[in-house]
Amino acid sequence: MTRQQLFEQIQRKRSYLCIGLDTDIKKIPQHLLQHEDPLFEFNRQIIEATADLCVAYKPNIAFYEAHGPKGWVSLQKTLDVIPQDIFTIADAKRGDIGNTSELYARAFFDQMNFDSLTVAPYMGVDSVTPFLNFPNKWVILLALTSNPGHEDFQLLSVVSEGKSYFLFEKVLLNSQEWGSAENMMYVVGATRCDYVERIRELVPDHFLLVPGVGAQGGSLEEISKYGMNKECGLLVNSARQIIYASSGEDFAEKAREAALQVQQEMDRYLNEYLPI
Amino acid sequence: MTRQQLFEQIQRKRSYLCIGLDTDIKKIPQHLLQHEDPLFEFNRQIIEATADLCVAYKPNIAFYEAHGPKGWVSLQKTLDVIPQDIFTIADAKRGDIGNTSELYARAFFDQMNFDSLTVAPYMGVDSVTPFLNFPNKWVILLALTSNPGHEDFQLLSVVSEGKSYFLFEKVLLNSQEWGSAENMMYVVGATRCDYVERIRELVPDHFLLVPGVGAQGGSLEEISKYGMNKECGLLVNSARQIIYASSGEDFAEKAREAALQVQQEMDRYLNEYLPI
Numbered sequence: 287m288t289r290q291q292l293f294e295q296i297q298r299k300r301s302y303l304c305i306g307l308d309t310d311i312k313k314i315p316q317h318l319l320q321h322e323d324p325l326f327e328f329n330r331q332i333i334e335a336t337a338d339l340c341v342a343y344k345p346n347i348a349f350y351e352a353h354g355p356k357g358w359v360s361l362q363k364t365l366d367v368i369p370q371d372i373f374t375i376a377d378a379k380r381g382d383i384g385n386t387s388e389l390y391a392r393a394f395f396d397q398m399n400f401d402s403l404t405v406a407p408y409m410g411v412d413s414v415t416p417f418l419n420f421p422n423k424w425v426i427l428l429a430l431t432s433n434p435g436h437e438d439f440q441l442l443s444v445v446s447e448g449k450s451y452f453l454f455e456k457v458l459l460n461s462q463e464w465g466s467a468e469n470m471m472y473v474v475g476a477t478r479c480d481y482v483e484r485i486r487e488l489v490p491d492h493f494l495l496v497p498g499v500g501a502q503g504g505s506l507e508e509i510s511k512y513g514m515n516k517e518c519g520l521l522v523n524s525a526r527q528i529i530y531a532s533s534g535e536d537f538a539e540k541a542r543e544a545a546l547q548v549q550q551e552m553d554r555y556l557n558e559y560l561p562i
Numbered sequence: 563m564t565r566q567q568l569f570e571q572i573q574r575k576r577s578y579l580c581i582g583l584d585t586d587i588k589k590i591p592q593h594l595l596q597h598e599d600p601l602f603e604f605n606r607q608i609i610e611a612t613a614d615l616c617v618a619y620k621p622n623i624a625f626y627e628a629h630g631p632k633g634w635v636s637l638q639k640t641l642d643v644i645p646q647d648i649f650t651i652a653d654a655k656r657g658d659i660g661n662t663s664e665l666y667a668r669a670f671f672d673q674m675n676f677d678s679l680t681v682a683p684y685m686g687v688d689s690v691t692p693f694l695n696f697p698n699k700w701v702i703l704l705a706l707t708s709n710p711g712h713e714d715f716q717l718l719s720v721v722s723e724g725k726s727y728f729l730f731e732k733v734l735l736n737s738q739e740w741g742s743a744e745n746m747m748y749v750v751g752a753t754r755c756d757y758v759e760r761i762r763e764l765v766p767d768h769f770l771l772v773p774g775v776g777a778q779g780g781s782l783e784e785i786s787k788y789g790m791n792k793e794c795g796l797l798v799n800s801a802r803q804i805i806y807a808s809s810g811e812d813f814a815e816k817a818r819e820a821a822l823q824v825q826q827e828m829d830r831y832l833n834e835y836l837p838i
Contacts, residue, residue: 308662346658346662348656348658348662348663348665348666348669349662349665351665351666351669352665352666352668352669352673354634354638354669354673354674355631355632355634355635355638356631358630358631358634359631362630362631377658379656379657379658379682379685380624380655381655381682382622382624382653382655383707383708383709384709386584386622386624386625387624389624389625389627389628390624390627390628392628393624393627393628393630397628397630398630406655406657406682406684406685407684407714407715408682408683408684408704408707408715408716409655409682409704409707409709409711409712410709410710410711410712410713410714410715410716411710411711411714412709412710412711413709413711414711428684428685431659431684431685432659433659433660433685433686433688433689434686434687434688435685435686435687435688435689435690436685436686437686438683438686438687438736439683439684439686439729439732439733439736440684440686442720442722442729442732443720443721443722444718444719444720444721444729445719445720445721445726446718446719450721453715453718453720453729456715456718457715460714460715
């Protein structure tokens with residue numbers, strides 16, 4: 287999917303919501319356990335109920351991998367029922383030496399047909415560039431994550447050519463030599479909205495994938511106010527708050543209600559904060 | 563496996579060789595393709611031919627994941643034929659927010675019964691500690707990797723409390739608060755032997771997993787000379803050089819010959835460099 291197509295979808299749906307498919311067999315409604323493939327059945331109903339309200343789905347790969355080979359089958363079946371015009375994110379946080387990243391790229395982009403993959407930056411250029419050789423596919427590079435551990439390394443003070451940066455700023459700067467706003471996005475947690483203006487100075491045009499709204503305490507209004515650019519430039523993820531809105535037979539309906547609430551809020555922020 | 567058991571195995575076999583099972587369907591001998599599960603059949607024969615010469619096997623997870631669900635079956639079957647006393651490393655470079663790392667830990671440690679997993683440090687403490695709660699299981703944290711991209715971030719100069727460090731040094735220092743030499747190792751590429759003395763000052767007791775010998779240009783003698791501690795403290799990985807020593811029907815035999823050559827060299831270095 288191109289950036290233009292993604293933005294068109296955002297305008298059409300008045301939404302920049304990404305729904306995280308962190309599908310946990312222990313949290314899905316009991317009655318689904320009688321299905322042959324409960325993870326897939328849960329996802330299928332969630333997708334059917336919310337596809338007009340969100341612009342992206344983000345399966346968290348660990349939740350599928352934890353089930354071994356059959357988890358990968360549930361994942362592939364899930365991918366297959368996501369409408370073509372919706373952006374898909376494999377939240378896998380991969381990244382390895384060149385020939386290995388190449389294999390991951392083929393697995394997620396060619397075989398499973400994801401639009402994008404989250405990638406960890408620590409190993410540098412040759413761990414990231416193999417993912418950038420696939421037309422209309424995206425790398426979503428970790429920059430400033432929403433978890434408590436982001437303070438350990440991402441906020442370290444780095445000195446480079448006489449100037450001082452946070453490590454995550456060097457990730458933003460160096461990686462711009464590897465790809466462009468047409469094939470790279472960055473993960474920026476809503477829990478650190480205090481850095482978003484600074485981030486927008488460094489990457490004004492890139493899309494940001496934003497976790498951390500809701501359960502983790504980030505504010506949708508703040509990230510929208512400081513993070514939005516002229517093509518929106520935000521995909522705000524919500525998982526638990528939507529997909530586990532109810533643990534009863536009405537889970538899909540309640541997920542829709544929760545997604546609708548977020549979408550309506552996003553509609554307001556698009557009116558308010560999208561630069562014209 | 564405990565550190566003591568690992569060291570006993572090293573002494574018994576006079577080897578600290580780790581064989582990388584980077585099993586590529588395009589590189590394995592043609593005649594194996596007629597088998598129902600060629601990846602597994604290749605691994606099975608390699609393991610049978612080399613198990614007395616090495617102390618660890620390290621499947622590179624990407625090579626299995628690239629085949630979808632059936633790749634995971636090949637991986638599990640491979641694990642099942644590795645003798646119990648040999649250390650197993652899932653080279654997966656995982657690392658995510660706490661609840662997600664927990665799922666990865668269960669997948670690799672509980673379900674597949676790997677002894678250890680490689681983990682990327684960028685997301686910090688809560689992405690690593692979930693792996694440390696499993697008795698006799700190990701985190702192998704990326705510190706200074708062997709690929710060209712290690713220069714992008716790992717060698718950045720970080721200032722912390724008035725002192726200057728390389729980023730990889732901060733990874734070594736901070737992570738020692740999370741685990742110990744009994745449940746953590748570090749990845750240190752043999753391509754950067756110039757840093758090994760410095761690394762040994764910071765982590766004198768930890769095992770190092772060392773890629774980059776052979777095809778990537780690292781020297782086995784140098785890493786042994788500067789990296790060995792009193793419990794050896796090294797697992798030196800070799801993949802291509804051993805498993806693809808021949809592409810004919812004699813591949814297992816030739817792999818054994820290549821492994822034997824490395825083991826004999828290691829025997830000499832254990833005599834020479836193991837502190838008494």
